[in-house]
Amino acid sequence: MTEVVARRGFHGPSNDDAIEAIHNELDGLWDDASFVPDMDRMTFATAVIEAAANIVQHALPVAEKPVEIDVDISVRPTRLVARVSAFNAREPFANDMQASMPDEDAESGRGLALIEALVTTVTFERQDGTNTWILTRNT
Amino acid sequence: MQMQFSYEVKDSYAEVKSVGRLNMVAAPKLREVVNEVVASGSSRVVVNLAETDFMDSSGLGALIGCLKAARQAGGDLRIAGVQPQVKMVLELTNMDRVLTAYPSAEEAFGDD
Known part of the structure; x- marks a missing residue:
């Protein structure tokens, strides 16, 4: 198990307020782990916000319970890791998983496509009505 | 932090100032402001991003929509004061060729 140097998280309804809250958690994370270079902060934060915004804009509830978003972001000695999850969500449509750049x-x-350009690995998991994107960036 | 937009109509262009994060929350507001500016008769628009330290693909999409609106009205939209994160997003999406960045709002329409 790799040592976690700093960790932040957010869990709440999937809406605009969640996006602002996740931005603030990322800012807090960099305060806690000031050794992370600016370039890594910038790229990783952009990828995390893109993944969260994808959930807020596209995730549909599987039943009556509304979609909730959960973000767990950690700084490890040589790696940044984020798990960005949509709870109570349907499986994403193939359209929403399009990873090539569209027309100008x-x-x-x-x-x-932007997420893929920003991080080292992107993994998608679906389990028990939860969609999770795992983003890692080697630092 | 709430995204804020303001605009000022100058002699040969209108400057829209964007302050804060240009994300999916702020993007629709930018579209509203630029549409209002274009509808009021200023189709040469500079979006000043000097105080925008973050833009995501929704913010970029809004800028592209605003560019189309300005061009349809016979004008153009240019961006100025681009900060490192915004520059990175423009380059990774190859949109730096479409949305021309100028050092300042004054210089954006300085050549014509």
């Missing part, structure tokens, strides 16, 4: 004049559809 498209106004949406760049999120996942």
